[in-house]
Amino acid sequence: xxxxxxxxxxxxxxxxxxxxxxxxxxxxxxxxxxxxxxxxxxxxxxxxxxxxxxxxxxxxxxxxxxxxxxxxxxxxxxxxxxxxxxxxxxxxxxxxxxxxxxxxxxxxxxxxxxxxxxxxxxxxxxxxxxxxxxxxxxxxxxxxxxxxxxxxxxxxxxxxxxxxxxxxxxxxxxxxxxxxxxxxxxxxxxxxxxxxxxxxxxxxxxxxxxxxxxxxxxxxxxxxxxxxxxxxxxxxxxxxxxxxxxxxxxxxxxxxxxxxxxxxxxxxxxxxxxxxxxxxxxxxxxxxxxxxxxxxxxxxxxxxxxxxxxxxxxxxxxxxxxxxxxxxxxxxxxxxxxxxxxxxxxxxxxxxxxxxxxxxxxxxxxxxxxxxxxxxxxxxxxxxxxxxxxxxxxxxxxxxxxxxxxxxxxxxxxxxxxxxxxxxxxxxxxxxxxxxxxxxxxxxxxxxxxxxxxxxxxxxxxxxxxxxxxxxxxxxxxxxxxxxxxxxxxxxxxxxxxxxxxxxxxxxxxxxxxxxxxxxxxxxxxxxxxxxxxxxxxxxxxxxxxxxxxxxxxxxxxxxxxxxxxxxxxxxxxxxxxxxxxxxxxxxxxxxxxxxxxxxxxxxxxxxxxxxxxxxxxxxxxxxxxxxxxxxxxxxxxxxxxxxxxxxxxxxxxxxxxxxxxxxxxxxxxxxxxxxxxxxxxxxxxxxxxxxxxxxxxxxxxxxxxxxxxxxxxxxxxxxxxxxxxxxxxxxxxxxxxxxxxxxxxxxxxxxxxxxxxx
Numbered sequence: 001x002x003x004x005x006x007x008x009x010x011x012x013x014x015x016x017x018x019x020x021x022x023x024x025x026x027x028x029x030x031x032x033x034x035x036x037x038x039x040x041x042x043x044x045x046x047x048x049x050x051x052x053x054x055x056x057x058x059x060x061x062x063x064x065x066x067x068x069x070x071x072x073x074x075x076x077x078x079x080x081x082x083x084x085x086x087x088x089x090x091x092x093x094x095x096x097x098x099x100x101x102x103x104x105x106x107x108x109x110x111x112x113x114x115x116x117x118x119x120x121x122x123x124x125x126x127x128x129x130x131x132x133x134x135x136x137x138x139x140x141x142x143x144x145x146x147x148x149x150x151x152x153x154x155x156x157x158x159x160x161x162x163x164x165x166x167x168x169x170x171x172x173x174x175x176x177x178x179x180x181x182x183x184x185x186x187x188x189x190x191x192x193x194x195x196x197x198x199x200x201x202x203x204x205x206x207x208x209x210x211x212x213x214x215x216x217x218x219x220x221x222x223x224x225x226x227x228x229x230x231x232x233x234x235x236x237x238x239x240x241x242x243x244x245x246x247x248x249x250x251x252x253x254x255x256x257x258x259x260x261x262x263x264x265x266x267x268x269x270x271x272x273x274x275x276x277x278x279x280x281x282x283x284x285x286x287x288x289x290x291x292x293x294x295x296x297x298x299x300x301x302x303x304x305x306x307x308x309x310x311x312x313x314x315x316x317x318x319x320x321x322x323x324x325x326x327x328x329x330x331x332x333x334x335x336x337x338x339x340x341x342x343x344x345x346x347x348x349x350x351x352x353x354x355x356x357x358x359x360x361x362x363x364x365x366x367x368x369x370x371x372x373x374x375x376x377x378x379x380x381x382x383x384x385x386x387x388x389x390x391x392x393x394x395x396x397x398x399x400x401x402x403x404x405x406x407x408x409x410x411x412x413x414x415x416x417x418x419x420x421x422x423x424x425x426x427x428x429x430x431x432x433x434x435x436x437x438x439x440x441x442x443x444x445x446x447x448x449x450x451x452x453x454x455x456x457x458x459x460x461x462x463x464x465x466x467x468x469x470x471x472x473x474x475x476x477x478x479x480x481x482x483x484x485x486x487x488x489x490x491x492x493x494x495x496x497x498x499x500x501x502x503x504x505x506x507x508x509x510x511x512x513x514x515x516x517x518x519x520x521x522x523x524x525x526x527x528x529x530x531x532x533x534x535x536x537x538x539x540x541x542x543x544x545x546x547x548x549x550x551x552x553x554x555x556x557x558x559x560x561x562x563x564x565x566x567x568x569x570x571x572x573x574x575x576x577x578x579x580x581x582x583x584x585x586x587x588x589x590x591x592x593x594x595x596x597x598x599x600x601x602x603x604x605x606x607x608x609x610x611x612x613x614x615x616x617x618x619x620x621x622x623x624x625x626x627x628x629x630x631x632x633x634x635x636x637x638x639x640x641x642x643x644x645x646x647x648x649x650x651x652x653x654x655x656x657x658x659x660x661x662x663x664x665x666x667x668x669x670x671x672x673x674x675x676x677x678x679x680x681x682x683x684x685x686x687x688x689x690x691x692x693x694x695x696x697x698x699x700x701x702x703x704x705x706x707x708x709x710x711x712x713x714x715x716x717x718x719x720x721x722x723x724x725x726x727x728x729x730x731x732x733x734x735x736x737x738x739x740x741x742x743x744x745x746x747x748x749x750x751x752x753x754x755x756x757x758x759x
Contacts, residue, residue, distance in 0.1 A: 001740040002096055004747050005029060010058040013050070013092035016737035018671075020046050020481045022746070025055045027477045028455065032059055032066075032230065036476030037454040039467055043483040043696035044459035045670045049234065050085050052457070056230055057089065060203060061102060067228030070451075071206045072213075074235055074242075075607050079108050079206050080176050082234070086204060087174040103172030106204035107180065107195055109211065109221070114177055115192040117184050118155055128392035134192075141387040160188035161197075170198045200224060209233065213443050214246040216402070230453045237458040237658050238606075240470050243443035244436070244636075247414075249403040251433040256341050258396035263333055266397075269386045270326045284385045285324050320371045323378050326385070333375070333397070335365045336404060343418055344431040349631060350418040354407045354435075357416050372408025375401040403435050413439035415635040436632045438639035441472035448473045460661040462694040466654050469644045483696040484736040487728050489674035491720045492664070492697050493705040494690070495713050496682035498522060503682045504710075506540050506622025517548060520621055521557035523680060523710045528564040528595060530717045531676065533613035534588040535565065535595045538663040540622040542572060542599050548621075549597065565593040570604050577603060588614050600624035600659045611669035617676040617717070618667045623683050624659045625652055657692040664697070671736060674724045676717060 001012050005025055024042050028051075031038035042048045056069045073079045086106050094101045113130040116122040121133040136142060137155040146152040161168050168189055175183065175195075184191035199205055199221075211221045212231065233239055273281060323329040339361060343350075352360075358369045379401040383394065391398075406414065417434045421427075437443070448454055448471075456475075461467060464480050483490075497503050498519030503510065510516055528535060539545035549569070552558050561567060566587045568580040580596070581604070587594035598604040601624060610618070626633055640646040660679070667675035677697065683689050685707055690698065705716060738746070 001743065003740055003743040005055075006747070006750070008058060008062055010054055011089070011093045011096060012054045013089045016739055017743060018046055018736060019484050019738055021051045022738060022743060023479075024048070024051050024481055027479045028052070028055050029059065031455070031475075031477040032056075032453055034476040035452045037448060037473055038456070038477035039461065039464060039475045039479075040455065040457045040477070041461035041464055041480040041694060042457065042459060043481065043668075043694070044665045045668045045673060046481075046483060048457065048459070049082055050089065052232060052234070052455070053082070053086050053089055056232070057086075057093070057104070057204070059230075065228060066230065067226045068202060068230070069204045070212065070222075070225060070229050070231045071204065072209050072211070072231065072233045073206065074209055076110060076114060076177070076208075077607070078235065079110070079208070080178075082206050083108050083174055083176045086206075087176075090174055104174070104204070105170060105172050105198065105202045106206070107170065107175040107198060107202055108177050109195050109199065109205060109207040110177055112192050115180060115184075115195065117157060117181050117191060121155075126392075128395065132390050132392040135391060136389040138190075138193075139387065139389050142389060155190065157184060157188060157190040158193060161190045161193050164189060168194060168197060169201070170194065174204075196221070209239075209242050210246065212447060213239075213243055215443070215446075225451075227450060227452055229451050230455065231447065231451045232455045232457065235458050236456045237460045237662060239444075239456060240440035240467075243440035243471075244438075246443050247406065247437035249399060249406065249435045251340060251344075251399065251403060251435075253341075253344060253431060255396050255399055256337060256344070259337055259400045260334075262394050262397035263330055263337065265393075266382065266386065267327070267330050269388070270330065273386060280385060281326055284326070284381060287381075320368075320374060323371055323374065326382055329378050329382060332367065332371065333379075333400070336361075336367060336372075336375075337400060339365045339367075340400070340433060343433060346418050346420050346431065348420065351631065351635065352416045352418075353411070354414050354416060355411050357407060369408040372404045375404035375408070377405075403433075406435055410442065413437065413442050413639070415632070415639075417631050417635065419631065434632060436635065438636045439472075439643065440470055444471045444473065459665055459696075460658055460694050462658070462661065463654060463692050466646070466650075469646060470640070472644070480695050482699060483671075485671060486736045487723075488700060489671070489724065490668060490677065490697065490700040491675070491705070491716070492677040492679065492693075492701045493708055493713060493716055494684045494701070495523065495678060495680045495708050495710060496685050497709045499709055499711045501709065505681050505683060506544065507681075507683070511544065511622070512547070514551070517551045518555060518557075519710060520548065520680065521552045521555060521561075523678075523713065524595070524619065525557060525560050525564070526710060526714050527617060527619065527678070527717060528561055528593070530714060530721060531617040532721065533591075533593050533616050534584065534610060535593075535617045535619070536604075536610050536615050536666060537595060537597050537619040537621060538600045538605060538624070538660075539597070540600060540624045541627075542602075544622075545569075545597060545599055561595065565595045568594055568596050570596070570598040570602055574603065581608065585614060598663075600663050605659070605663045605666070608666065609669050610666045611673055615667035615675055616721075617678060618664050619678040619680055620660050620663055622681045623656045623689065624663070625656045628652065653689060654692060657689060661694050661697060665694075676720060678713070 001015060001017065003010055003012070006029060008029060010025065020042060024040060027040060028038065060066050060069065071082055073082060083106065090104055111127050112134050113127045116130055116134065121130055124130045124133055134155070137153055138158045142152060143154060146154050170183065180191040180195055184194060210217050212218055270281070323332050358372065361367050379398065383391070388394065415436050415438055417436060419434070420431050421429055456467065462480065464478060468475055468478070495504055498515070499522065500515065500519065502515040502519055504516060504519050524537065539548065558567060568584040570577045570580065584594045584596050637648045637651060640651055641648060664677040667677070708716065
């Protein structure tokens, strides 16, 4: 349909639109008009992606001054889904606009591993090894050497891309990663470098969060993006944790040992270069004297390393004199490494702020914070000067340099925690230095200040008012939308006790109680007998899931469960879990039915949908709190209390409930879908927990479905499944669907109301 939204012509590729999609577009348009940021929560299964794409691409069409749409997703499948929906939208828009339609270029950008088409390199296992193999064939010095030495292997696809030069362009269209690889093979061009090159010309770019949030990556990929861009973070309920991971570094004994070996290799390489090509080292020295700003002019412009977090004013400074010479820098790093090794020999936990750590370092090793700031950049420059291509061998020394730069740059918002062992396994020595970021806003602030509109959206952002405080920004629009349904296809219930009236809970003092374990087992067995096809269960941790499954096996619960459905279990091994999911789906397709046992905060909870018959019920065993004795978490809680006045209990509950909402939301992926959401813990009965669930879940939580025992749950489950089995009118136009005429009438009514208010 094509309709008018407050003067903006919107192209939407479906015949009908949900009322919440219309309201979402309205809020989003207000934020774009105000050139500000917004925070929008919309229920899962209501077409959030197509709503965003329709509104923003229509806005780009009407406002040519608006820049690119940069759409950030968490996973590659999500990226492919966004691009396929955009393909449909553009195809539909062209039917309306005909030949005169403004051409649109949209592409997905991912790592070399996902885009490489070189027959040998593409087969490499890890991302790091693909990157290193690629550089061995594409670095400028390797290509120079190939001119005189025919035995040097080059990448034909990269050479083809280079030969095409400015002619290496993508025609207008929407390109998924598969499309880019196909186009690359056809033309003989490297898809990775082609996508990087075409980013400048694209109207829509879809890539991973890290390309925007992680300073090491964003400096290379997102540096050239203009201020007028519209940045969207989809599925952004965990955005604060992503920010914190991007700016945190852990150093273990193995890392420091490997970094020591790296420094020895670099030292030997410097000595060899002094004997053969001292002029190059001299040139590097001169370049560093001039300052970092000209560092982009390094040979061939290989910007594959970038500093982790240097603010703009520091980048304009020159590299300190004591690390400009290559051998001086290696000596400096060796001293720093010796100090870190010494700090790892602690017998009890030490917690420090970066200024204390740096003061101690200065006193003992005569290393100042200004020199520390430039470690990563100086290492980057040295690796290029020494023409090193096997960068995956140097990850350890890069981590140490990353650590040094962050410690030297930030005085606030970080904690350094040195632990001699993991508190959960106190008898196993495993010393670690953890530089932990405590303030998610440090990673987000540059994004909020650089781009005029940043959209943060997800199906589970409740309580929504906490995000502006954690990320330290002022959204111009903040809204949580409800779900319009023609039938009650959601059935959330809170189970507080077993049939024997013993409370059900994973609270630490009761979780190992045999009565609690047995009640959880009975709940699952009885539910499996009532619910058809697939069921998903989420536990609070891998450790707890292992304990429960072991006890269920001893009690005979698993054997009983197997009579109704097959059992599949998520493990920490990605390949095993993928195989288990595949077989789970096969069991559901064949009519045998299956139960998938999984973990909150795991891979399955974040990215796998259990739509239709794959998920007719989801059970959340317990409240998925973080490990509250973690010293890093304690430091972060103290920081949130001091800086943003967020109480410890408020944050812990908010974090646990958003994870629970994310888990149970896996079963509803469209309005035609249906499923039960079982919150199996007495703590969900309390208002401070329950009220933090998203509104679209609590709206369906009836009084009669609270405080249930397992036998009462069976009555509710039977009634719900029987009701859902009845035929229903999917159309129900007017209640949960709006036609083009209805939307335009709605728009006209709103305009009339505005005129009256102005009058």
